[in-house]
């Protein structure tokens with residue numbers, strides 16, 4: 001496979017890794033040493049929000065509560081991402097290893113993996129892998145256990161506080177923040193919750209040191225990232241690439257020669273039109289992404305794309321707060337009315353105001369991020385919304 | 388319904404009787420029955436000593452915790468954009484044709500239900516669908532006919 005202008009990285013799926021060795025070596029270090037190494041690496045969360053992992057662990061470690069938890073977020077529901085499934089399938093021991101190190105640092109004895117219901121077929125193999133991991137911990141006399149909790153088909157449960165609600169046996173309705181999970185998470189105890197990929201990188205940083213990771217990427221987006229690539233591309237699949245590339249470089253490699261837009265970050269992310277490919281960096285300084293990259297060529301209707309995303313949000317909204325519950329419905333009705341000519345094109349501006357209001361007033365990230373795709377698609381493809 | 392009583396009792400002794408056991412118990416009922424009946428909900432409420440409204444409220448939040456009767460095999464076709472672009476409609480129509488049901492319906496012999504669902508996490512291999520817990524990808528009309536025929540014979 002050729003990667004003409006993109007640097008391919010192989011940290012996540014590299015099988016040259018002995019979890020027992022890494023854990024033994026890491027346990028010889030102090031918690032401060034581990035946190036400093038992570039801080040030095042510049043690792044930021046891979047679940048979307050991009051919070052520095054070292055700080056999340058540090059804040060939780062500082063809590064005086066005796067009971068704390070570490071949770072691996074494997075709810076992976078963002079349209080266009082499928083890399084966590086592949087990571088859990090191919091290198092589960094590395095995920096467990098990252099959880100164990102996090103548990104050591106914060107002082108947790110119990111960890112949980114919240115696995116989306118759609119991935120239940122992974123469960124038997126994961127349980128078997130977990131058993132052998134628990135053996136390793138037992139050999140090393142480490143008091144930590146991981147349990148797998150199954151989701152039941154709700155995208156919102158990927159939002160951390162909704163995930164805690166779900167684990168506690170309730171409807172997956174997000175909580176008010178603060179308090180943040182570092183102070184009151186699962187069972188209202190200090191909790192670290194990390195994406196699957198974040199945990200593997202943390203473990204790989206324990207294995208290789210911060211340097212190898214830090215040498216990759218840019219000042220704001222250190223390291224590499226696993227991308228889930230789909231849509232109009234001859235090379236759909238999962239790729240680990242160095243951060244800091246532009247959309248133009250990305251399209252040169254993965255496009256089909258006729259790419260008119262790339263949706264970066266899934267339905268809750270941003271649509272980048274062709275005229276902005278050159279100037280847009282994929283990373284925290286440009287368009288952030290949990291790894292979802294969908295390519296659209298000129299045969300696609302961006303109206304249909306937006307409509308599909310809005311239907312997704314409308315159905316997955318937990319319905320708890322009005323701006324999101326009603327806003328999503330109204331945005332769908334609104335763009336349909338403009339398309340059918342029942343409303344004047346200027347109505348789109350009203351809808352943009354509504355999306356903006358949702359950004360400010362919705363309770364959680366779901367309702368707040370609807371405006372991302374709405375604005376970036378409506379503004380860049382206005383004619384497609386109208387005609 | 389004595390069987391439901393028995394099932395809920397067994398699930399409760401396996402998962403515990405705390406609020407945190409509620410969803411695993413509901414998932415257990417789905418696994419056996421493919422849907423959670425009113426009787427099952429009342430029974431779970433009794434077993435966990437919470438109100439039936441709590442059980443109902445929780446169950447109805449989750450799309451995989453069906454509260455209306457479903458067939459033995461629940462087919463969920465992904466309707467998110469990547470699969471839609473790769474011809475999801477063709478797949479849905481093929482299944483509708485074969486089973487003589489529309490999306491949302493269950494065959495008369497209670498063997499199949501056909502539903503559409505949001506992103507299944509197989510966007511690079513669309514169109515994709517689940518039948519109960521098993522994933523099928525890179526679907527074509529021909530492939531989907533073969534798969535459904537195998538299930539019909541089961």
Ligand SMILES: Cc1cc2nc3c(=O)[nH]c(=O)nc-3n(C[C@H](O)[C@H](O)[C@H](O)COP(=O)(O)O)c2cc1C
Pocket residue numbers: 044045046047048049050051073074075076077078155156157158159160161193194195196198199364365366
């Ligand atoms: C609606 C919504 C859905 C989310 N889904 C996921 C998810 O499936 N997986 C995930 O890791 N993070 C998801 N997140 C982000 C989590 O709330 C949380 O920030 C993340 O798990 C933290 O891990 P990280 O610091 O390693 O990125 C979601 C957030 C929102 C608002």
Ligand code: SF4
Pocket residue numbers: 156173174316317318319320321322324325362363364365366367368
């Ligand atoms: S923004 Fe939407 S998903 Fe989030 S709490 Fe409000 S209604 Fe629920």
